[in-house]
Every structure is written in structure tokens, then in C-alpha cells.
Amino acid sequence: MFRRISQFCKQLFDDSQTSKNQEIETLDSGLSLEIVPRDSHSISRRQISENALKVLYRLHKSGYKAYLVGGGVRDLLLGLEPKDFDVVTDATPEDIKKLFRNCRLVGRRFRLAHIVFGRDIIEVATFRGHHSHGNDKTSKANASGRLLRDNVYGSIDEDAERRDFTVNALYYDISDFSIRSYGGGLQDLKSGTLRLIGDPETRYREDPVRMLRAVRFATKLNMQIDASAAAPIRKLAHLLSDIPSARMYEEALKLFFAGKGEANFEMMQEYGLFQPLFPLLHSCIKENPKDPAARMIQMVMANTDARVNQDKPVTPAFFYAALLWYPLRTRAEEIALESGLPLYDACFAAMGDILEDQCRSISIPRRFTAPARDIWQMQLRFERSQNPRAFKLMESPKFRAAYDLLQLRGEAEGGAVAKNAHWWKNFVQADEATRTVIAKSGPKAGGRKRNRNPRRRKRSDSSNGSAAE
Structure with missing residues (x-):
């Protein structure tokens, strides 16, 4: 082109x-x-x-x-x-x-x-x-x-x-x-x-969105921003924080859903324009560029560009769910530490906080925030459903989007998440008969159920022992 x-x-x-x-x-x-x-x-x-x-x-x-x-x-x-x-x-x-x-x-x-x-x-x-x-x-x-x-x-x-x-x-x-x-x-x-x-x-200063338009036109048309036009951008980038969040949502669509998202992100980082749009995400990556959050951004941008260029559908629900996953985990860990809640429950409590904070800069419509919550919730269920319950989880309308995010997380993090992603990949790609075998052999399948009353179990074991004697 x-x-x-x-x-x-x-x-x-x-x-x-x-x-x-x-x-x-x-x-x-x-x-x-x-x-x-x-x-x-x-x-x-x-x-x-x-x-x-x-x-x-x-x-x-x-x-x-x-x-x-x-x-x-x-x-x-x-x-x-x-x-x-x-x-x-x-x-x-x-x-x-x-x-x-x-x-x-x-x-x-x-x-x-x-x-x-x-x-x-x-x-x-x-x-x-x-x-x-x-x-x-x-x-x-x-x-x-x-x-x-x-x-x-x-x-x-x-x-x-x-x-x-x-x-x-x-x-x-x-x-x-x-x-x-x-x-x-x-x-x-x-x-x-x-x-x-x-x-x-x-x-x-008249319209700070012009700084974003400069980036978008430069990547779209393969142009170089004139030196005099580029000089003040980094100094004035903070002015984007005053732009109405509804307008910023429309600008974000043009930046990241037109096949040039990765190039736009890199140029926005160069000029300091990414932080005003995604302050939570910026705080995750500013200290460690090799953080999983940074790798997630690159992969999401590249995958979105590929889908756009192949005329495949893209949705802001998945885009924002993927980008904000690591800020969500960070916030959940803070809540768990402050309140003593289990991390699983703290994640649910953090979802509202993260979406509310993000919507201050980019007003994401409810028709996308609600599916984003579903995608996040399924990330937690993936860890607990490597057994016959996996069949039911696959019936969820948001399973495919949540599964795609899990695969990206596996690439970004490695370790236990990569193993979890690999298990689900094998399960999804297998035929029906093989899926049954995989589900039955899952790490949580066939194990003994925990007794909800440890004291009763102890007394029962003691009495059984006496009878045996």
C-alpha cells in the first residue's frame, strides 16, 4: 500500500x-x-x-x-x-x-x-x-x-x-x-x-486530540511528523486528561481498531501519549518494560491488527479485558492484603474499581464492560475447572474470548498459567471422546473431597481405629 x-x-x-x-x-x-x-x-x-x-x-x-x-x-x-x-x-x-x-x-x-x-x-x-x-x-x-x-x-x-x-x-x-x-x-x-x-x-492547546491525530495519520499514511509539530507533544501530552472520556473512546477506536494499533502504541509511548489514555496500565509497565503487562499489550495490539487486516471481527470487550487484566490482578492483590479476602473473591471486588478508573479517561460503553467482566470471571474459573466441569464451561457465550485471553496470558507469564493454558488448549482441540479422557485425568479430577468439618472427621477416624483394635 x-x-x-x-x-x-x-x-x-x-x-x-x-x-x-x-x-x-x-x-x-x-x-x-x-x-x-x-x-x-x-x-x-x-x-x-x-x-x-x-x-x-x-x-x-x-x-x-x-x-x-x-x-x-x-x-x-x-x-x-x-x-x-x-x-x-x-x-x-x-x-x-x-x-x-x-x-x-x-x-x-x-x-x-x-x-x-x-x-x-x-x-x-x-x-x-x-x-x-x-x-x-x-x-x-x-x-x-x-x-x-x-x-x-x-x-x-x-x-x-x-x-x-x-x-x-x-x-x-x-x-x-x-x-x-x-x-x-x-x-x-x-x-x-x-x-x-x-x-x-x-x-x-486548542484541541489536544490533535496530538493523537498526528500519530494516527503518521502511521496510516506512512508519513513523518514534522520536527516543529513533534517538538511540543511530550510536554503537552498531559492535556489529554482534560478531554471528555466519551470523545476519547471514539479516538481509541480509530487508534487501535484500524489495523495500525501496534504502530500507534509504539509512537504514543515515544511521545508520552499512552499514559493519559491508560493510566492504570501505564503504572504497571513504567518500571519494568518486560513485565507480563507490557508483553500483553504487544500481543493484543498485534493480534487485533492481524484480525482487522484479515477482515475478521474485533470487539472492544476483549481488547479492554486483555489490556486491563494485569491492573485488575494488582488491584485484587491490594484488596486481598487490606481486607483478608481470598484472592479469588478479591478479583471480583476489584473489577468494578478497575472499570470505573479506566472509564474516567476512556468511557467504555456498558455493552462492552459487561462482557469484559464475564471474560475476567472465566479466567478464575479456568483454574478450577480442569475436570468434567470443563464441558459446562465451554457452553458459556464468552468462552472463546476468555480462552483466547488465557492463551495470551500463558505466553506472557509462562509457569503455572502456561500449563493451565496448555491443558485447555489440548481439551479444546480434542475430539469428544478424547475430551472425556482429558477431563477425567485432570489434576482435580478423582481426588477425595475435603471434609467440611475437620473435627468430625478426626473423631470418626479415632473411633474407627478403636474398633479395629
């Missing part, structure tokens, strides 16, 4: 360089604008979704300016298939709603229009202006500079200045099919450079 991206970048750059009609100018802000006519770029309307074209054409025919913008344009130029198509216009959200009966307005921080075509949603935004031109009702920032409200509207040039990276400041004009590239976005696509528009520290 990376070779294909490079070929498209080279073709794109060569075509734009040879165009006689190409226009380049410098805006008052100092940002450059390059206009590439239709005959000098590779984007065709056949590559754009039918629904996105409907939105673009209706806006244009109604007297509004309409552009395809951002990642959709970028990916088309790179020869990739965009996941979605976003539109930007000078029409206000209220104007858009009047044009489209299938429109709903969403968002408070950024007011957006969603045009709904069944399962396909075309997101339409109004040109953003500079937030300094707004008032308390349209623009607001906190003490650290993060924008809490940003509904100041402006021109397309101002909108481009508000974009995060130059490779996302690309606009496809439906009126004449030209491309408007701001800040040297086309050249940055060719060179594979991820460059921020504006002062990097200011832009990160």
Missing part, C-alpha cells in the same frame, strides 16, 4: 508542476494557496459517493459554495478508498436544514449538519472563522487554551487556516472540479510530511 501511495504522490506532484493554468498565491495570513485545475489532478466524480455528490450539487445549485474537504480529498489523491466524505460550505447549519429534509443538526462544541441516507451519513460543516472574532455565545476557551465552543463562521480561506494539518487542508470544488491546496498540502503529500497549520503549541 505504501508503494502505491508513493506512486500516486509522485504522479500528483509531477502533474501539478507541469500545469500551465496552476495558480499559487499567498494569503494575508501568510498561508499559501494553490489552485489545481481539473486537468491537472487525478480525482474523478466517479470516485466520490453518490450521496456526497447529491449534497454538493444541491448546495451549489441553491447558490452556496460547496467543497469536498479533508481526508476524503487526501485519500483520493493517494489512491486510497475514503471511509467517508465530508463537505464544507458557506451555508449555515440552519440553511442546510432547510435544504435537506433528511438533515439533523448535531454538536455543541462544533455545530454540524448530518445528511442521512440510510446508513450513510454525509457530514456538512459551515466554513469556520477565527474564534477570536466571536463572542461568548459562539466562542469559548478554557484557561489552558482548549476550545470549549467554536461556532464562529467565516470564509474558505479562514476555514483552511483553522484546519489541523496541511494534508487535510485540501478542497475539491464542485463548481469547476478544481482542487484548492492550502499551506503546501500537495507538496507535503509528496514528501510524506505531516505539518501543522499555525503554531504547533497553540494548535495542540
Whole structure:
């Protein structure tokens, strides 16, 4: 894929360089604008979704300016298939709603229009202006500079200045099919450079999630983060702790469930961005990089990437259950030490604590936390069910996910856990008859049951002995 991206970048750059009609100018802000006519770029309307074209054409025919913008344009130029198509216009959200009966307005921080075509949603935004031109009702920032409200509207040039990276400041004009590239976005696509528009520290403070987007785009597009854009990241990484946890959940999906999870994790570690998302897990691995928790992260990321790239299903329930298993064990040991509870019971008590703490940074929906609890509980049952009860355990809906986690734990820890994992692997892979033999020969099968009253057993043994004499 990376070779294909490079070929498209080279073709794109060569075509734009040879165009006689190409226009380049410098805006008052100092940002450059390059206009590439239709005959000098590779984007065709056949590559754009039918629904996105409907939105673009209706806006244009109604007297509004309409552009395809951002990642959709970028990916088309790179020869990739965009996941979605976003539109930007000078029409206000209220104007858009009047044009489209299938429109709903969403968002408070950024007011957006969603045009709904069944399962396909075309997101339409109004040109953003500079937030300094707004008032308390349209623009607001906190003490650290993060924008809490940003509904100041402006021109397309101002909108481009508000974009995060130059490779996302690309606009496809439906009126004449030209491309408007701001800040040297086309050249940055060719060179594979991820460059921020504006002062990097200011832009990160406005929206700290841009630091995660820098990592994600760098791995997805095989680009290098520009030195000036990379410099402030480690210093500002702590600002991610102030981002609403619901938004961080969506960002985590993009980071770890798109086939680049392992690469994203490694780059996040490099820039100190992993800790704000997973503080419990970070505390487990910071002192000992060879800790089983660290090995578990690598294996989970690699396995998730492999499944995504093979078009196999992945679920956040297993992902979070696996990543948080060792923080759970650590917390259970603390509870057991403080309360005197057996470790088995302490694990159940720790589950709520771990999920509550993690949800402060990433708001994991209940539809995933409940299965994660089931997967954890089965880890405890695996240790006690190496006998005929194994058949019943296999009937559990979460058995396969729990079994997969046990195998990963065996690789990460070795020792008794690896033996337990090996027993279950033999049991699962055997046929029905062999399973019965394995279950009967399990370490806990056929043993004597413990007498619940040791004193009664002692008296019974004594009396039997006297009778024998």
C-alpha cells in the first residue's frame, strides 16, 4: 500500500508542476494557496459517493459554495478508498436544514449538519472563522487554551487556516472540479510530511486530540511528523486528561481498531501519549518494560491488527479485558492484603474499581464492560475447572474470548498459567471422546473431597481405629 501511495504522490506532484493554468498565491495570513485545475489532478466524480455528490450539487445549485474537504480529498489523491466524505460550505447549519429534509443538526462544541441516507451519513460543516472574532455565545476557551465552543463562521480561506494539518487542508470544488491546496498540502503529500497549520503549541492547546491525530495519520499514511509539530507533544501530552472520556473512546477506536494499533502504541509511548489514555496500565509497565503487562499489550495490539487486516471481527470487550487484566490482578492483590479476602473473591471486588478508573479517561460503553467482566470471571474459573466441569464451561457465550485471553496470558507469564493454558488448549482441540479422557485425568479430577468439618472427621477416624483394635 505504501508503494502505491508513493506512486500516486509522485504522479500528483509531477502533474501539478507541469500545469500551465496552476495558480499559487499567498494569503494575508501568510498561508499559501494553490489552485489545481481539473486537468491537472487525478480525482474523478466517479470516485466520490453518490450521496456526497447529491449534497454538493444541491448546495451549489441553491447558490452556496460547496467543497469536498479533508481526508476524503487526501485519500483520493493517494489512491486510497475514503471511509467517508465530508463537505464544507458557506451555508449555515440552519440553511442546510432547510435544504435537506433528511438533515439533523448535531454538536455543541462544533455545530454540524448530518445528511442521512440510510446508513450513510454525509457530514456538512459551515466554513469556520477565527474564534477570536466571536463572542461568548459562539466562542469559548478554557484557561489552558482548549476550545470549549467554536461556532464562529467565516470564509474558505479562514476555514483552511483553522484546519489541523496541511494534508487535510485540501478542497475539491464542485463548481469547476478544481482542487484548492492550502499551506503546501500537495507538496507535503509528496514528501510524506505531516505539518501543522499555525503554531504547533497553540494548535495542540486548542484541541489536544490533535496530538493523537498526528500519530494516527503518521502511521496510516506512512508519513513523518514534522520536527516543529513533534517538538511540543511530550510536554503537552498531559492535556489529554482534560478531554471528555466519551470523545476519547471514539479516538481509541480509530487508534487501535484500524489495523495500525501496534504502530500507534509504539509512537504514543515515544511521545508520552499512552499514559493519559491508560493510566492504570501505564503504572504497571513504567518500571519494568518486560513485565507480563507490557508483553500483553504487544500481543493484543498485534493480534487485533492481524484480525482487522484479515477482515475478521474485533470487539472492544476483549481488547479492554486483555489490556486491563494485569491492573485488575494488582488491584485484587491490594484488596486481598487490606481486607483478608481470598484472592479469588478479591478479583471480583476489584473489577468494578478497575472499570470505573479506566472509564474516567476512556468511557467504555456498558455493552462492552459487561462482557469484559464475564471474560475476567472465566479466567478464575479456568483454574478450577480442569475436570468434567470443563464441558459446562465451554457452553458459556464468552468462552472463546476468555480462552483466547488465557492463551495470551500463558505466553506472557509462562509457569503455572502456561500449563493451565496448555491443558485447555489440548481439551479444546480434542475430539469428544478424547475430551472425556482429558477431563477425567485432570489434576482435580478423582481426588477425595475435603471434609467440611475437620473435627468430625478426626473423631470418626479415632473411633474407627478403636474398633479395629
